[in-house]
Amino acid sequence: MDKELLLLIGGVGLFLLGMIILTEGLRGLAGGAMRRVLTRFTKTPVTGAITGALTTAVIQSSSATTVAAVSFVAAGLLTFPQALGIIFGANIGTTVTGWIIAILGFKLHMGQIVLPFIFIGVLLKLFGNARLGQIGWALAGFSLLFIGIESMQQGMAPYEGIITPSVFPDDTFFGRLQLVAIGAIITLVTQSSSAGVVAALVALSAGSVTFSQAAAMVIGMDIGTTFTAALATIGGSTATRQTGYAHVIYNAMTGIMAFFLLGPFSGFADTFIATGGPGSAQISLVAFHTAFNVLGVLLILPFASPFARLIVRIVPERGPPLLQRLDEHLLSDPASAVDAVIATIRDILGSIIGIMSELLDPKRKMHFDAAQLKSVDEALAETYRFVEKIQTDPAQKRVHNRHLATVHALDHLIRLSHRCTQTHRIETLRSESRLYRLSGMLRNTIMSLLENPVSSLEEGRLERVHSIFLKQRGVYRDRIVEHSARQQMSAHTALERLDSIRWLHRVSYHLWRIEHHLHRAEEVGKEPPAQSDTRKLELDVEED
Incomplete structure (x- = not known):
């Protein structure tokens, strides 16, 4: 293997390394802002396409944008058609890399110019704070792109x-x-359509391929990007599988359209290349890449909702309903994984509250659905295992605090589920007037929580109810102990009633703390980093 071939292979490696480092740096800088922009401005598939394109252009990673879109669907923040708009737009955003390379990499020959910036970027990463480190990483990655391109050009030169x-x-x-x-x-080999497009640009500039040949390969590279999405359909959640199928079908449709547009476009491109001077061939290639992606999005957007319904029919929900949102693929993006956990906890909480409202209904016999409670417990165990796999950096306080909040909420949820099995204590609530009234207050509260599960007002109401039960527990305890001491009540009955008032108090406490931690996690997730990073989560210190 001669040194030119080694230089060519090394250039591809440097470019891929640069893309990885650049994406990591940009995601660190813009990750939180990206998520807020996507959720705030994505109202329809059209706005989703715009935000998806802009976000992908900024962070230079369509996979990161797609993972975020999947997590938003799982968390209930976006509908599936809205998320499809983001995924369609991400295809346009990926073409920005080609424009940067075609304009700067081939016309300005920046390989030598950017060398000092790698040194500066590494220094910022080693000695700067978290934000400067991300800036340095992005700078170093951006510089490596051009060194990789120059190495590829030098490696290709002897083969002209x-x-x-x-x-x-x-x-x-x-x-x-x-x-x-x-x-x-x-694309399958490099796992990067951008690297493939750059390789086609290098081959085109060296005269190794014609414009039509390079353009046909670029179409294949666009289709090849769906391989990762296709893999995600294996064993993934419903949202991930639906997104994967949508990505594959859409890119295949766009590729077919581009294939038949190649002939007419080649005629215009050949004329432009003949009269446009140096670099016009590369500009024509990236223009074709952008054009067929934009056209594909424009054609599919009016049919986004019917397309989404088709995908839902092809990929129906499967598996436990309470675990539909959790997906191992989301673990690559901790913020997305936390979103899915928060939504799952809300789903499980809704099931537990439904069970509890029936248990507290005086018109019903004292009975709970053991199978339903078993499915809840299994969902809790699986959710806890998923949470354990999430790895957040304490330096990234916003995501880390949200992660901690889910752990707190899940802990209280597990204990709340256990309370549902203590039917003997619930049954005692019907035996005495004060306990009966207090249990009615708790039932009214949880019914309100079912109707308004994400209202900040409910947290305040739950806290007030808990305070009432805390006070009543002390008053009631003194009263029961006195009755027992005067032989007005058997010791057994006294203990049963004390257990019941304690049950009410603890259930109200768990409900309040679950809502508190979930509300805090959702609130912190919406705040800009400057505010949310300074927030601290309160620790639960009350005994179980």
Whole structure:
């Protein structure tokens, strides 16, 4: 293997490394803002496409945008058609990389210029604070892109006249199909459509391929990006599988459209290349890449809702209903994983409250659905295992605090579920007038919580109810002990009633703390970092 080939392979590696580092840095800088922009401005599939394109262009990662969209659907923050708009727009956002490379990488030859910026970027990463470190990482990654391109160009130089368009399939219908397949394979190997597009740009600039051949490969690279989405459909949650299928079908449709547009576009491109001077071939290629992606989005957006319904029919829900939102793929983005956990906790809380409202209903016999409670307990155990797998950095206080809040809420939820099995204590509530009235107050409160599960007013109401029960517990205890001491009540009856008032107090406490921690997690998730990073979660110190 000669050194030129090693230089070519190394250039591809440097470019991929630069993309990874750049994306990591930009996500660190804009991750929180990205999530707020996507949820705030995505109201329809059209606005979703715009925010998806802009977000992907900024963070240089369509996969990160897609994962965020999936998590928003899982958390109930976006509908599936809205999320589809984001995914469609992400395809447009990925083409920005090609424009940057075509304009700066080939026209300005920045390989030597950016070397000092790698040193500066690494220094910022090593010695700066968290934000400066992310800026340094993004700067170093951006610089590596151009060094990788220059290395690829130098590696390709000796092969001019050896690797020519005649080496590749002819510019015919079947030849283009083969080129599309080659492009898809390149993306499968590199796991980056951007790297594939840059390789096509380098080959085009070296004269190794014609415009039509390079464009056909770019179509294949766009289709090849769906491989990761297709893998995500295996064993993923319903939202992930639906998104994966939508991504595959949409990109395949766009690829077919682009394939038939290639002929007419090549005629315009050849004229522009002949008269446009140096770099016009590369500009034409990235223009084609952007054009067919934009056209694909414009054609699909009017049919986003019917398309979403089709996908839902193809990929129906499966598995336990309470665990539909949890997906191992979300663990790559802790903020998205936390979103899914919060929504899952709310679902489980709704089930437990439903069971509890029936137990507290004086018109019903004292009975609970053991199978339903078993499914709740299984969902709690699985959710806890999922939470244990989430890894958040304490330096990223906003996400870390939300993670801690879910742990607190889940702990109280597990204990609340256990209270549902203590039917003997609930039954005692019907035996005495004061206990009966207090249990009615608790039932009215949890029924209100069912109707307004995410209202901040409910947290305040639950806190007031808990305070009432705390006070009543002390008063009632003194009264029962006195009656027992005077032989007006058996010791057994006294203990049963004390257990029941304690049950009411603890249930009200768990409900209040669950709502408190969930509300805090949701509130912190909406705040800008400057505010939310300074917030601290309160510790629960009351005994169980």
